[in-house]
Amino acid sequence: MNWTVDRYDLPLSNPFGISRETSETSETVIVELTHEGTTGIGAVTPSAYYDESAQSVAETLPALCETVGRIGDPHAQQRIERDLAEQAPDQPAARMALSIAVHDLAARQLDLPLYRQWGLDPDAVPPTTYTVGIDSAERMAEKVREAVDNGFGHLKVKLGTEDDRARFDAVRDAAPDAELRVDANAAWTAQEAIENADWLTDAGVTMLEQPVAADDIDGLRRVTDATDIPVAADESCVTASNVPRVADACDIVNAKLVKCGGLRPATRLLNAADAHGLELMLGCMVESNASIAAAVHLAPLVDYVDLDGALLLEADPYAGVPLDGDVFDLTAVSAGTGVRRTTNA
Ligand SMILES: [Mg+2]
Helix, strand or coil, rough: CCCEEEEEEEEEEEEEEHHHEEEEEEEEEEEEEECEEEEEEEECCCCCCHHCCCEEEEEHHHHHHHHHHHHHCCCCCCHHHHHHHCCCCCCCHHHHHHHHHHHHHHHHHHHEEHHHHHHCCCEEEEEEEEEEEECHHHHHHHHHHHHHHHHCCEEEEECCCCCHHHHHHHHHHHHHEEEEEECCCCCCHHHHHHHHHHHHHCCCCCCCEEEECCCCCHHHHHHHHHHCCCCEEEECCCHHHHHHHHCCCEEEEECCHHHHHHHHHHHHHHHHHCCCCCCEEEECCCCCCCHHHHHHHHHHHHHHHCCHHHHCCCCEEECCCCCCCCCHHHHHCECCCCEEEEECC
Protein backbone atom coordinates (compact mmCIF):
# COMPACT_ATOMS: atom_id res chain seq x y z
CA MET A 1 0.00 0.00 0.00
CA ASN A 2 1.27 3.50 -0.86
CA TRP A 3 0.16 6.80 0.62
CA THR A 4 0.64 10.53 0.36
CA VAL A 5 -0.16 13.18 2.96
CA ASP A 6 -0.62 16.80 1.84
CA ARG A 7 -1.62 20.04 3.52
CA TYR A 8 -3.72 22.77 1.97
CA ASP A 9 -4.90 26.06 3.43
CA LEU A 10 -8.17 26.57 1.60
CA PRO A 11 -9.45 30.17 1.63
CA LEU A 12 -13.06 30.80 2.69
CA SER A 13 -15.44 32.92 0.59
CA ASN A 14 -16.04 35.10 3.65
CA PRO A 15 -14.49 35.12 7.13
CA PHE A 16 -16.54 32.60 9.14
CA GLY A 17 -17.41 33.71 12.66
CA ILE A 18 -18.71 31.65 15.56
CA SER A 19 -18.97 32.74 19.19
CA ARG A 20 -15.38 31.86 20.11
CA GLU A 21 -13.40 32.59 16.91
CA THR A 22 -13.36 33.75 13.31
CA SER A 23 -11.53 31.81 10.61
CA GLU A 24 -10.44 32.85 7.12
CA THR A 25 -8.92 29.59 5.90
CA SER A 26 -9.75 25.93 6.27
CA GLU A 27 -6.54 24.13 7.24
CA THR A 28 -6.89 20.83 5.47
CA VAL A 29 -4.88 17.62 5.49
CA ILE A 30 -5.48 15.20 2.63
CA VAL A 31 -4.42 11.56 2.70
CA GLU A 32 -4.50 9.34 -0.37
CA LEU A 33 -4.07 5.59 0.00
CA THR A 34 -3.36 3.41 -3.01
CA HIS A 35 -3.73 -0.37 -3.00
CA GLU A 36 -3.64 -2.65 -6.03
CA GLY A 37 -4.15 0.26 -8.43
CA THR A 38 -7.12 1.84 -6.60
CA THR A 39 -6.85 5.10 -4.63
CA GLY A 40 -8.96 6.16 -1.67
CA ILE A 41 -9.08 9.82 -0.62
CA GLY A 42 -9.63 11.12 2.90
CA ALA A 43 -9.30 14.53 4.50
CA VAL A 44 -9.78 16.44 7.71
CA THR A 45 -9.89 20.02 8.93
CA PRO A 46 -8.82 19.68 12.55
CA SER A 47 -10.07 22.01 15.25
CA ALA A 48 -7.89 23.73 17.83
CA TYR A 49 -10.95 23.56 20.11
CA TYR A 50 -10.43 19.79 20.22
CA ASP A 51 -6.64 20.20 20.60
CA GLU A 52 -5.62 19.17 17.11
CA SER A 53 -4.07 21.10 14.23
CA ALA A 54 -3.16 20.51 10.61
CA GLN A 55 0.42 20.19 11.77
CA SER A 56 -0.32 17.60 14.47
CA VAL A 57 -2.44 15.62 12.02
CA ALA A 58 0.16 15.80 9.23
CA GLU A 59 2.85 14.65 11.67
CA THR A 60 0.76 11.74 12.95
CA LEU A 61 -0.66 10.42 9.69
CA PRO A 62 2.47 8.76 8.22
CA ALA A 63 2.77 6.42 11.22
CA LEU A 64 -0.96 5.64 11.04
CA CYS A 65 -0.66 4.96 7.30
CA GLU A 66 2.18 2.55 8.08
CA THR A 67 -0.15 0.68 10.41
CA VAL A 68 -2.79 0.41 7.69
CA GLY A 69 -0.08 -0.68 5.25
CA ARG A 70 1.06 -3.38 7.67
CA ILE A 71 -2.51 -4.69 7.94
CA GLY A 72 -2.52 -4.55 4.14
CA ASP A 73 -6.27 -4.95 3.54
CA PRO A 74 -8.64 -1.95 3.35
CA HIS A 75 -11.57 -4.27 4.12
CA ALA A 76 -10.10 -5.14 7.55
CA GLN A 77 -11.83 -2.06 8.93
CA GLN A 78 -12.53 -3.35 12.43
CA ARG A 79 -8.88 -4.16 12.93
CA ILE A 80 -7.71 -0.92 11.30
CA GLU A 81 -9.97 1.14 13.54
CA ARG A 82 -8.87 -0.70 16.69
CA ASP A 83 -5.16 -0.43 15.91
CA LEU A 84 -5.38 3.27 14.99
CA ALA A 85 -7.35 4.03 18.15
CA GLU A 86 -4.65 2.32 20.23
CA GLN A 87 -1.91 4.17 18.37
CA ALA A 88 -3.49 7.66 18.43
CA PRO A 89 -6.19 7.63 21.13
CA ASP A 90 -6.25 11.43 21.51
CA GLN A 91 -6.10 12.30 17.81
CA PRO A 92 -9.53 11.61 16.36
CA ALA A 93 -8.99 14.13 13.54
CA ALA A 94 -5.97 12.22 12.24
CA ARG A 95 -7.88 8.96 12.51
CA MET A 96 -10.87 10.50 10.72
CA ALA A 97 -8.85 11.39 7.60
CA LEU A 98 -7.50 7.87 7.33
CA SER A 99 -10.86 6.26 8.16
CA ILE A 100 -12.40 8.10 5.21
CA ALA A 101 -9.56 7.11 2.87
CA VAL A 102 -9.79 3.45 3.92
CA HIS A 103 -13.58 3.36 3.46
CA ASP A 104 -13.34 5.13 0.10
CA LEU A 105 -10.64 2.71 -1.07
CA ALA A 106 -12.51 -0.40 0.09
CA ALA A 107 -15.79 0.67 -1.52
CA ARG A 108 -14.02 1.60 -4.77
CA GLN A 109 -12.41 -1.83 -4.84
CA LEU A 110 -15.93 -3.29 -4.61
CA ASP A 111 -17.09 -0.74 -7.22
CA LEU A 112 -19.91 0.30 -4.87
CA PRO A 113 -20.85 3.70 -3.47
CA LEU A 114 -20.27 3.70 0.28
CA TYR A 115 -23.98 4.13 1.12
CA ARG A 116 -24.79 1.01 -0.91
CA GLN A 117 -22.08 -0.97 0.80
CA TRP A 118 -23.91 -0.10 4.05
CA GLY A 119 -27.33 -0.74 2.49
CA LEU A 120 -28.62 2.78 3.21
CA ASP A 121 -31.53 4.48 1.44
CA PRO A 122 -30.38 7.40 -0.76
CA ASP A 123 -33.92 8.81 -0.72
CA ALA A 124 -33.77 9.21 3.08
CA VAL A 125 -31.25 12.07 3.05
CA PRO A 126 -32.70 15.16 4.78
CA PRO A 127 -32.04 18.62 3.26
CA THR A 128 -28.89 20.32 4.49
CA THR A 129 -28.88 23.60 6.30
CA TYR A 130 -26.77 26.45 5.02
CA THR A 131 -24.81 28.10 7.82
CA VAL A 132 -24.60 31.85 8.33
CA GLY A 133 -21.63 32.79 10.50
CA ILE A 134 -21.45 35.72 12.88
CA ASP A 135 -20.94 39.04 11.15
CA SER A 136 -22.60 42.47 11.25
CA ALA A 137 -26.40 42.28 11.24
CA GLU A 138 -26.40 43.75 7.72
CA ARG A 139 -23.90 41.21 6.38
CA MET A 140 -25.75 38.31 8.03
CA ALA A 141 -28.99 39.47 6.42
CA GLU A 142 -27.24 39.72 3.04
CA LYS A 143 -25.83 36.19 3.34
CA VAL A 144 -29.24 34.88 4.31
CA ARG A 145 -30.88 36.46 1.26
CA GLU A 146 -28.16 34.91 -0.94
CA ALA A 147 -28.68 31.48 0.62
CA VAL A 148 -32.44 31.63 0.10
CA ASP A 149 -31.89 32.77 -3.50
CA ASN A 150 -29.58 29.76 -3.94
CA GLY A 151 -32.36 27.38 -2.88
CA PHE A 152 -31.63 26.80 0.80
CA GLY A 153 -34.82 26.70 2.86
CA HIS A 154 -33.14 25.61 6.11
CA LEU A 155 -30.60 27.98 7.62
CA LYS A 156 -28.34 27.65 10.63
CA VAL A 157 -27.59 30.97 12.27
CA LYS A 158 -24.55 31.36 14.48
CA LEU A 159 -25.14 33.46 17.59
CA GLY A 160 -23.34 34.08 20.87
CA THR A 161 -22.46 37.79 20.60
CA GLU A 162 -23.09 40.95 22.62
CA ASP A 163 -25.99 41.78 20.35
CA ASP A 164 -27.70 38.55 19.35
CA ARG A 165 -31.19 40.00 19.19
CA ALA A 166 -30.36 42.62 16.52
CA ARG A 167 -28.47 40.09 14.41
CA PHE A 168 -31.20 37.50 14.67
CA ASP A 169 -33.97 39.99 13.87
CA ALA A 170 -32.09 41.09 10.73
CA VAL A 171 -31.82 37.44 9.65
CA ARG A 172 -35.47 36.73 10.36
CA ASP A 173 -36.55 39.81 8.39
CA ALA A 174 -34.32 38.79 5.48
CA ALA A 175 -35.77 35.27 5.31
CA PRO A 176 -39.32 35.31 6.69
CA ASP A 177 -40.17 31.90 5.21
CA ALA A 178 -36.94 30.00 5.90
CA GLU A 179 -36.64 27.42 8.65
CA LEU A 180 -34.11 28.83 11.11
CA ARG A 181 -31.90 26.88 13.52
CA VAL A 182 -29.61 28.66 15.97
CA ASP A 183 -26.15 27.57 17.17
CA ALA A 184 -24.65 29.50 20.09
CA ASN A 185 -21.48 27.35 20.22
CA ALA A 186 -21.51 27.20 24.03
CA ALA A 187 -21.62 30.99 24.47
CA TRP A 188 -24.58 31.47 26.79
CA THR A 189 -25.29 30.74 30.41
CA ALA A 190 -28.34 28.56 31.01
CA GLN A 191 -30.25 31.62 32.23
CA GLU A 192 -29.36 33.63 29.11
CA ALA A 193 -30.30 30.69 26.91
CA ILE A 194 -33.69 30.34 28.61
CA GLU A 195 -34.36 34.07 28.17
CA ASN A 196 -33.21 33.99 24.53
CA ALA A 197 -35.31 30.91 23.85
CA ASP A 198 -38.40 33.03 24.55
CA TRP A 199 -37.90 35.36 21.58
CA LEU A 200 -36.41 32.59 19.46
CA THR A 201 -39.60 30.60 20.03
CA ASP A 202 -41.71 33.59 18.99
CA ALA A 203 -39.61 33.83 15.81
CA GLY A 204 -40.29 30.18 14.98
CA VAL A 205 -36.77 28.81 15.51
CA THR A 206 -36.79 25.01 15.17
CA MET A 207 -33.49 24.04 16.83
CA LEU A 208 -31.23 25.46 19.49
CA GLU A 209 -27.74 23.98 19.26
CA GLN A 210 -25.23 23.94 22.12
CA PRO A 211 -26.62 26.92 24.02
CA VAL A 212 -24.33 26.46 27.05
CA ALA A 213 -20.75 25.47 27.87
CA ALA A 214 -19.71 21.96 26.84
CA ASP A 215 -19.34 20.66 30.42
CA ASP A 216 -22.47 22.38 31.75
CA ILE A 217 -24.75 19.38 31.38
CA ASP A 218 -27.07 20.59 34.16
CA GLY A 219 -27.43 23.90 32.32
CA LEU A 220 -28.14 22.06 29.08
CA ARG A 221 -30.87 20.10 30.86
CA ARG A 222 -32.38 23.28 32.35
CA VAL A 223 -32.58 24.86 28.90
CA THR A 224 -34.09 21.73 27.36
CA ASP A 225 -36.68 21.51 30.15
CA ALA A 226 -37.55 25.22 29.86
CA THR A 227 -38.12 25.55 26.11
CA ASP A 228 -40.22 23.87 23.46
CA ILE A 229 -37.44 24.40 20.89
CA PRO A 230 -35.57 21.09 20.40
CA VAL A 231 -32.08 21.44 21.90
CA ALA A 232 -29.02 19.84 20.26
CA ALA A 233 -25.77 18.83 21.95
CA ASP A 234 -22.63 19.34 19.87
CA GLU A 235 -19.58 20.31 21.96
CA SER A 236 -21.20 18.42 24.91
CA CYS A 237 -21.31 15.14 23.00
CA VAL A 238 -18.07 14.14 21.31
CA THR A 239 -18.15 10.34 21.14
CA ALA A 240 -20.60 7.52 21.85
CA SER A 241 -19.34 7.37 25.43
CA ASN A 242 -20.74 10.89 26.05
CA VAL A 243 -24.28 9.94 25.02
CA PRO A 244 -25.48 8.66 28.42
CA ARG A 245 -24.53 11.92 30.17
CA VAL A 246 -26.47 14.10 27.71
CA ALA A 247 -29.33 11.68 27.07
CA ASP A 248 -31.81 13.36 29.43
CA ALA A 249 -30.33 16.84 28.91
CA CYS A 250 -31.04 17.42 25.21
CA ASP A 251 -33.23 16.30 22.31
CA ILE A 252 -30.73 15.93 19.46
CA VAL A 253 -27.09 14.87 19.12
CA ASN A 254 -24.86 16.47 16.48
CA ALA A 255 -22.35 13.83 15.32
CA LYS A 256 -19.18 14.95 13.55
CA LEU A 257 -16.49 12.67 12.19
CA VAL A 258 -13.77 15.04 13.39
CA LYS A 259 -14.90 14.69 17.00
CA CYS A 260 -15.20 10.94 17.18
CA GLY A 261 -12.47 9.76 14.79
CA GLY A 262 -14.10 8.46 11.63
CA LEU A 263 -17.00 6.66 10.03
CA ARG A 264 -17.30 3.62 12.29
CA PRO A 265 -17.08 5.70 15.51
CA ALA A 266 -19.66 8.14 14.06
CA THR A 267 -22.01 5.26 13.34
CA ARG A 268 -21.63 4.09 16.93
CA LEU A 269 -22.32 7.61 18.22
CA LEU A 270 -25.48 7.75 16.09
CA ASN A 271 -26.58 4.29 17.25
CA ALA A 272 -26.00 5.17 20.91
CA ALA A 273 -27.97 8.41 20.58
CA ASP A 274 -30.76 6.61 18.75
CA ALA A 275 -30.92 3.97 21.48
CA HIS A 276 -31.35 6.74 24.05
CA GLY A 277 -34.32 8.14 22.14
CA LEU A 278 -32.49 11.20 20.82
CA GLU A 279 -32.86 12.65 17.34
CA LEU A 280 -29.78 12.53 15.14
CA MET A 281 -27.86 15.16 13.23
CA LEU A 282 -24.69 15.08 11.15
CA GLY A 283 -22.48 18.16 11.20
CA CYS A 284 -19.12 19.24 9.84
CA MET A 285 -16.43 21.88 10.02
CA VAL A 286 -15.79 24.41 7.25
CA GLU A 287 -13.94 21.80 5.23
CA SER A 288 -13.33 20.25 1.84
CA ASN A 289 -15.66 17.91 -0.01
CA ALA A 290 -12.83 15.40 0.45
CA SER A 291 -13.97 14.97 4.05
CA ILE A 292 -17.64 16.01 3.89
CA ALA A 293 -18.60 13.51 1.18
CA ALA A 294 -17.94 10.60 3.55
CA ALA A 295 -20.35 12.02 6.13
CA VAL A 296 -22.99 12.48 3.42
CA HIS A 297 -23.05 8.69 2.97
CA LEU A 298 -24.25 8.41 6.61
CA ALA A 299 -26.96 11.03 6.08
CA PRO A 300 -29.77 8.50 5.42
CA LEU A 301 -29.41 7.55 9.11
CA VAL A 302 -30.16 10.99 10.55
CA ASP A 303 -32.99 13.45 11.04
CA TYR A 304 -30.99 16.63 10.38
CA VAL A 305 -28.11 17.36 8.02
CA ASP A 306 -25.68 20.25 8.39
CA LEU A 307 -23.02 19.34 5.85
CA ASP A 308 -22.59 22.63 4.01
CA GLY A 309 -18.96 23.27 5.01
CA ALA A 310 -17.50 22.99 1.50
CA LEU A 311 -20.00 25.58 0.22
CA LEU A 312 -18.31 28.16 2.43
CA LEU A 313 -14.92 27.69 0.70
CA GLU A 314 -13.73 30.10 -1.98
CA ALA A 315 -12.44 27.12 -3.94
CA ASP A 316 -12.29 23.42 -3.15
CA PRO A 317 -9.83 21.28 -5.15
CA TYR A 318 -12.12 18.29 -4.57
CA ALA A 319 -15.67 17.60 -5.72
CA GLY A 320 -17.91 15.41 -3.61
CA VAL A 321 -21.56 14.36 -3.54
CA PRO A 322 -23.53 16.84 -5.70
CA LEU A 323 -26.43 18.81 -4.30
CA ASP A 324 -29.85 18.68 -5.91
CA GLY A 325 -31.30 21.91 -4.51
CA ASP A 326 -30.55 21.55 -0.81
CA VAL A 327 -30.45 17.72 -0.76
CA PHE A 328 -27.30 15.70 -1.40
CA ASP A 329 -27.86 13.26 -4.27
CA LEU A 330 -26.14 10.02 -3.29
CA THR A 331 -27.45 8.27 -6.41
CA ALA A 332 -24.97 10.39 -8.42
CA VAL A 333 -22.04 8.58 -6.75
CA SER A 334 -20.73 5.63 -8.72
CA ALA A 335 -18.12 4.27 -6.28
CA GLY A 336 -16.57 5.02 -2.89
CA THR A 337 -17.41 8.41 -1.41
CA GLY A 338 -17.53 9.93 -4.90
CA VAL A 339 -14.70 12.35 -4.12
CA ARG A 340 -12.45 13.34 -6.96
CA ARG A 341 -9.81 15.96 -7.41
CA THR A 342 -10.92 18.66 -9.83
CA THR A 343 -8.04 21.16 -9.66
CA ASN A 344 -4.60 21.43 -8.15
CA ALA A 345 -4.75 23.51 -5.00
MG1 LIG B 1 -22.39 23.27 16.44
